[in-house]
Amino acid sequence: MSTQDTDLDSPVDVRASAEAIEEYREQSRAHWNEAASGWIVRQAAIRELFAPVSRWMVEAIDPQPGQRVLELAAGVGETGFLAAELVAPAGSVITSDQSEAMIEGARARASELSLENVELRTLNAEWIDLPVASVDAVLCRWGYMLMVDPGAALGETRRVLRPGGSVALAVWDAIDENPWALIPASVLIERGFSEPPRAGVPGPFALGSEQRLRDLIEQSGFVDVRIESLELRHETASFEEFFQTTLDLSRVFHDAVLGCSEPEIEAIRASLAERLAPYTAPDGSLSIPMRTLLAAGVA
Numbered sequence: 001m002s003t004q005d006t007d008l009d010s011p012v013d014v015r016a017s018a019e020a021i022e023e024y025r026e027q028s029r030a031h032w033n034e035a036a037s038g039w040i041v042r043q044a045a046i047r048e049l050f051a052p053v054s055r056w057m058v059e060a061i062d063p064q065p066g067q068r069v070l071e072l073a074a075g076v077g078e079t080g081f082l083a084a085e086l087v088a089p090a091g092s093v094i095t096s097d098q099s100e101a102m103i104e105g106a107r108a109r110a111s112e113l114s115l116e117n118v119e120l121r122t123l124n125a126e127w128i129d130l131p132v133a134s135v136d137a138v139l140c141r142w143g144y145m146l147m148v149d150p151g152a153a154l155g156e157t158r159r160v161l162r163p164g165g166s167v168a169l170a171v172w173d174a175i176d177e178n179p180w181a182l183i184p185a186s187v188l189i190e191r192g193f194s195e196p197p198r199a200g201v202p203g204p205f206a207l208g209s210e211q212r213l214r215d216l217i218e219q220s221g222f223v224d225v226r227i228e229s230l231e232l233r234h235e236t237a238s239f240e241e242f243f244q245t246t247l248d249l250s251r252v253f254h255d256a257v258l259g260c261s262e263p264e265i266e267a268i269r270a271s272l273a274e275r276l277a278p279y280t281a282p283d284g285s286l287s288i289p290m291r292t293l294l295a296a297g298v299a
C-alpha cells in the first residue's frame with residue numbers, strides 16, 4: 001500500500017460517471033448526517049484542539065462590524081461563531097453545511113452561545129444558493145477537499161464574495177504528515193476492512209499539497225493568495241480515548257470496525273496500539289502529530 005494513497009474517508013471513486021458523482025454526493029450527505037452525533041459528542045474537544053486553526057482563519061478575513069460572513073461546510077459550527085461576535089450587532093454570519101444533522105448541531109451551539117446574528121442554512125458549497133457579491137468574507141475549515149469539484153466550490157465562493165472580499169480555509173496536509181489518520185487507515189486497509197482510495201477522489205487529504213492548493217485557489221480567480229502550514233498535536237489521555245474519538249469522528253473507521261467480529265476488533269486494537277507506541281508516553285497518554293494547510297485569498 002502506498003501511504004500517499006491512504007485516505008480514511010474517501011470510500012467512493014467519483015471519477016467513474018455522472019451517476020457515480022451523484023451517488024458520491026448522496027453518500028457524502030448521508031455519511032455526514034450519520035457522523036453528526038459523534039461530532040456533537042466531541043464538540044468541546046474539537047473546539048479546543050482546533051482553536052488555533054479557527055483563529056488564523058478569522059484573523060485572515062478580519063471581520064468588521066456590520067459585515068456579512070458565510071461559513072461553508074461548517075459542521076456543528078464554531079469558526080463562524082467567532083466571526084459572529086466581531087461583526088455584531090449589525091453584521092451577521094451564515095453558518096452552512098450540506099448535512100441537516102450538522103446544522104442542527106450548529107443551531108444548538110449558536111443558541112447555547114446566545115448568538116442572535118447567526119443564520120443556519122443547509123446548502124451545498126458546490127452551488128451556493130446566494131446572489132452574486134452578497135457576502136464580505138467566506139470561511140471553510142476542512143471542507144473543500146471533501147467536495148467532488150473543489151474548483152467549482154472555490155469558483156462559487158468567489159462569485160458570492162463582493163470584489164475585495166476574502167476567503168480563509170483549511171485543508172489537511174498530505175496524510176504522511178498526519179499519523180493520527182494514517183495509522184488507523186493503514187490498519188484497516190492492511191486487514192482488508194477498508195479499501196485503499198484511488199488518486200484524485202475527494203477525501204481529507206485530497207488537497208494536501210501546497211502547490212495544488214495554490215493552483216486551485218488562483219485558478220478560481222483569487223489574488224494575494226497566501227498559504228501556511230500549522231502543526232497541531234492530537235492529545236488523548238489514553239489509547240482507549242484515541243480509539244473512541246476515532247470511532248466518533250470517522251464514520252469510515254466506525255462502520256469498518258463495528259462491522260467486525262469481537263476477535264477482529266481485538267486484532268485491530270492490538271495492531272493500532274502497537275503502531276501508536278512511538279506516540280505513547282509511559283503514563284499511557286498519546287500525542288500524535290497533525291498538520292494542516294491554511295490559505296487565504298482576495299476576490
Ligand SMILES: C[S@@+](CC[C@H](N)C(=O)[O-])C[C@H]1O[C@@H](n2cnc3c(N)ncnc32)[C@H](O)[C@@H]1O
Nearest residue numbers: 032073074075097098099124125141142146147
Ligand atoms: C470534516 S467536517 C468539518 C466541519 C467543520 N468545518 C469543522 O472544521 O469542524 C466536514 C464537513 O463538510 C461538509 N461538507 C462536505 N461536502 C460538502 C459540500 N459539498 N457542501 C457543503 N458541505 C459539505 C460535511 O457535511 C461536514 O459537515
